[in-house]
Amino acid sequence: MSLTAESVKGFFREYLRYPIGIVGLILFVILLFMAASFEIYGDQEAIKNWFTNTQYFEDYPKTVPPCWFEELRGGNPTPTLVLRSDDPETSQLLAEKLRASVERGDDGYVRLVINMEFDVPGNKPPVDVYSTLYMAYNVTEGFMYVEKIYLERPDGSEFVFVEKSEAPQLPIVGGLPAQLQQPGVRIDNVFPGMPLKKLKGSSVSFSLKSMATSQSLLQRFVIPSLQEQGIDVNQIGFGNIVTNLYKAIFSTDPINSLVTGSYDVLNGTYRLNIVFVAQDAEISVEPEKLVVKGFCFGFLGTDDQGRDLFQGLIYGTRWALIVGLLTSAITVVFGSLYGIVSGYLGGLADEVMLRFAQIIYSLPALPLLILFAAIIGGNIWVIIFLIVAFSWPGIAFVTRSMAFQIKSEPYVEAAIASGASTIRVVLLYLAPQVLPYMFASMALSVPGAVIAEASLSFLNLGDPDLVTWGKILFEAQDAGAALNGYWWWVIPPGLAIAVVGMTFVFIGNALDAILNPKLKR
DSSP: OOOHHHHHHHHHHHHTTTTHHHEEEEEEHHHHHHHHHHHHSSSSHHOOOTTTOOGGGGGOOSSSHHHHHHHTTTTOBBBBBEEEOOTTTTHHHHHHHEEEEEETTTTTTTEEEEEEEEOOOBOOOSEEEEEEEEEEEOOOOHHHHHHEEEETTTTEEEEEEOOOOOOOOOOOOBBBBOOOOOEEEEHHSSSSOOOOOOOEEEEEEEHHHHHHHHHHHIIIIHHHHHHHTTOOHHHHOOOOOOOOHHTTTTTTSHHHHHSOOOOOBOOOEEEEEEEEEHHHEEEEEEEEEEEEESOOTTTTTTTTOOOHHHHHHHHHHHHHHHHHHHHHHHHHHHHHHHHHHHHHOHHHHHHHHHHHHHHHHOOOOHHHHHHHHHHHHHHHHHHHHHHHHHSSSHHHHHHHHHHHHTTTTTHHHHHHHTTTHHHIIIIIHHHHHHHHHHHHOOOHHHHHHHHHHHHHHHHSOOOOSOOHHHHHHHHHHTHHHHHHHHHHHHHHHHHHHHHHHHHHHHHHHHHHHHHHHGGGO
């Protein structure tokens, strides 16, 4: 075995004698895995659209906690489900849950039947359930109508939102009454804005909650339907119906839920059916997505835009490590070489270099970082440069004093006497003796760099295009997350910053104890 291999093996044997060093190394491996695995397991599109396109997250619930937290509290909320036709992982399930068929009946009418199927397994109903379909139709005679909209519940009962009516639904035109017999309700009376006769290819959404909270639908269709079932609507009160109807359709006792607002969720599979009808029509439809918005999401919940905070956390790990390791490496290398050269040269050169380092050291770093970041801009590489610019003097002071001692060693004096150049002496005779201190300093400098970048991002002076932990904390503070109890938005990024700092403090202290003979026991 070579001398180098034996030395490395001996170093690791010594390192493993320090428990904090082992803990630090384990944490470092975990952080590296988080940073590297994002390319494989992370959502690249989510990060790409994080700041530039918040519409990308419209299908996710806003400011909901992680699902595991709700389960710890004894809850069992319905989880969020997003199925998209353009997602290979969910497209097959979408085809099973969201179906659309066009049927030509014997009565001469063409019917478009849309079925939205979803499960409610928890003790809280979903925030909303909606689907989006790509629709096109061309009605040559009459209009497009809604024949029926109803929800099939797990107990076999149905809740009807819209049902075919034989009463005239068209307005009086030119003083003449509208036709008395119609196949249903005009489509724009149920879905305002949808064309009556012709729709060129367009994405159309149908929301269960919008139907359940639409006052026009309630007054025109739902309340009469309740009255036909013998329910005293006046006793319940219109306000209670508007407020509680969405909860009631998921309740084991819908009537009691309409009155009191309390409910026990009826678990099982629900199916929302929407039936359109038209005469002499060409209709085509393709399902695009089905969304069940739950009361919890993922491992770390969501923010006020519906963004998955776990994705932001693991993506931010790479930039925390890049900023910390790169800044500390440049700072320590530059500061060490500066101090070695200053100590080796001595005399006037040393005096000038020392005074310059002292001037930089005396400057208030954080206020100047804030000032320059605000003026120059928050590009991440500019931030790294600024942190390095104000961090190197402390290293230089220590290596300068070490250089004074080392240059008086006989082997250094012999090299100088033999005509070795300044560069050769500095790099081959002085720098190797300073390396142990440099390694420990690199590890111990990482937390300061990470906190400096996070501080700038928390003040909204960081890189505007990067998702970092400091940026997540800034958005949490801006949205009042702490005041509103959104702990999952505040604690994880703050804890992540602390863990990175602790990781490198543990590693640095272990290295310092090994490489600095005075600290060995």
